[in-house]
Amino acid sequence: MTKPLHPETLAAQGPGRVSEPYKDIVPPIHASTTYERGAAGDYPGGRVYSRADNPSYDTAEALLAQLENAHAALLFASGQAAAATVFQALAPGDVALVPRNMYWAFRNWLLRAAAPWGLKVEFYENAAIDDLASKARALKPRLIWIETPANPTWDITDIAAAATIAREVGAVLAVDSTVATPLLTRPLELGAHLVMHSATKYLNGHSDVIAGALATAADDELWQRIKYLRSGSGAVLGPFEAWLLLRGMRTLHLRVAAACANALAIARRFEGHARLSHVLYPGLASHPQHAVAARQMHGGFGGMLSLRVKDGEEASKAFTARLKVFKRATSLGSVESLAEHRASVEGPGTLCPADLVRLSVGVEHLDDLLADIEQALG
Structure with a gap:
């Protein structure tokens, strides 16, 4: 070569x-x-x-x-x-x-x-x-x-x-x-x-x-x-x-590409949703450091994003509880999509906003992930 x-x-x-x-x-x-x-x-x-x-x-x-x-x-x-x-x-x-x-x-x-x-x-x-x-x-x-x-x-x-x-x-x-x-x-x-x-x-x-x-x-x-x-x-x-x-x-490139594509599509779909105050994802132009991300990240912006629910902590917990395709579990970066109310996981002393739900987006079919978030938002 x-x-x-x-x-x-x-x-x-x-x-x-x-x-x-x-x-x-x-x-x-x-x-x-x-x-x-x-x-x-x-x-x-x-x-x-x-x-x-x-x-x-x-x-x-x-x-x-x-x-x-x-x-x-x-x-x-x-x-x-x-x-x-x-x-x-x-x-x-x-x-x-x-x-x-x-x-x-x-x-x-x-x-x-x-x-x-x-x-x-x-x-x-x-x-x-x-x-x-x-x-x-x-x-x-x-x-x-x-x-x-x-x-x-x-x-x-x-x-x-x-x-x-x-x-x-x-x-x-x-x-x-x-x-x-x-x-x-x-x-x-x-x-x-x-x-x-x-x-x-x-x-x-x-x-x-x-x-x-x-x-x-x-x-x-x-x-x-x-x-x-x-x-x-x-x-x-x-x-x-x-x-x-x-x-x-050995399948890293396939999994990362699929997760990035799904995460970007989810972020774009739910940005501005009536029940959400913020969609946190560096691939969105609205992200405060989007220009930096575009400069130092190549091929995608990652498979992680967070949703902040307008009605606060209890509403964000209820949203997480209603998810069906996303599994409620800690960790990230795997083939299956995961979700968690992060402040609850971190416990006392957390710096995480109480209304934040963290999503690790996997490689499932995008339509299933979108539909799951939509029904969980109500």
């Missing part, structure tokens, strides 16, 4: 090579946790122990690195483990600048675990580059964390602008790109140092694997520390889960 393969081909092909010695098209699962040493105490097979690595990780990590145009990638036991490892790689006293509105469980972890450990966690307003810049210049953070699109209001942060700020203050820029996936946004190409995925979501896409991943632009000191921490803390994925994740990634 004289030209690089397209992401769709890379995803569909998986490892892109057959396995020896049987010429397997589908990579085998390597279940062994330990490996034989040579007579001299060396490791002729190149493996030591599966808490450090396993051949089943290799293909999924290599594929993700290709899709992100990254130097390397690592799998973790969950997205939470992947994100936490980045912060654990910092030193006590370091400042981390994070968005005020972000995945609630990780926000709680930062406040309840990272801050008491000695990390200084400071917040900036989502998508507000001026606020990010002023706080970065004042605080001189070691790490700037971005989540874009941000759960559950789908604010879009300008990654290239944030990268410029990070370079100015000498910070590492890390991006939670779970919702965008590498098919829609590649943060490393926009200047980020690290990109994180809750691989449970779109990368796997079938609600049957808990996994996380990090990809890096460079094999630097921070990356080496992250690699050590993954092994040292045991935050690794099992070989069967790694195999399932790779199987899911």
Whole structure:
């Protein structure tokens, strides 16, 4: 091949090579946790122990690195483990600048675990580059964390602008790109140092694997520390889960394209609906950061959107309860469509509007999804 393969081909092909010695098209699962040493105490097979690595990780990590145009990638036991490892790689006293509105469980972890450990966690307003810049210049953070699109209001942060700020203050820029996936946004190409995925979501896409991943632009000191921490803390994925994740990634391009098309159609259909005050979706021209999204997201605006119901919290809960095709469940990014009254899920201390219903749009027939929302709105 004289030209690089397209992401769709890379995803569909998986490892892109057959396995020896049987010429397997589908990579085998390597279940062994330990490996034989040579007579001299060396490791002729190149493996030591599966808490450090396993051949089943290799293909999924290599594929993700290709899709992100990254130097390397690592799998973790969950997205939470992947994100936490980045912060654990910092030193006590370091400042981390994070968005005020972000995945609630990780926000709680930062406040309840990272801050008491000695990390200084400071917040900036989502998508507000001026606020990010002023706080970065004042605080001189070691790490700037971005989540874009941000759960559950789908604010879009300008990654290239944030990268410029990070370079100015000498910070590492890390991006939670779970919702965008590498098919829609590649943060490393926009200047980020690290990109994180809750691989449970779109990368796997079938609600049957808990996994996380990090990809890096460079094999630097921070990356080496992250690699050590993954092994040292045991935050690794099992070989069967790694195999399932790779199987899911092979249809990533098909699932993301279908979810994006359905989500955009739903957003357009219900924007301005008499029973809704807002439809939050970056693909709509009315979205405050639509221009930024159009610039840094390619091939679609994602499969996530939120509806804010005019009559408030109880009306939004009642709407969710009436859904039939959308299943009431936590998580996102899978083939089935899911809905939840997000503030109820997050509980006390939530920053989510009480009238908001989060929709993870799947790959079902569009007419069925539209009809389900219509009847639930009454």
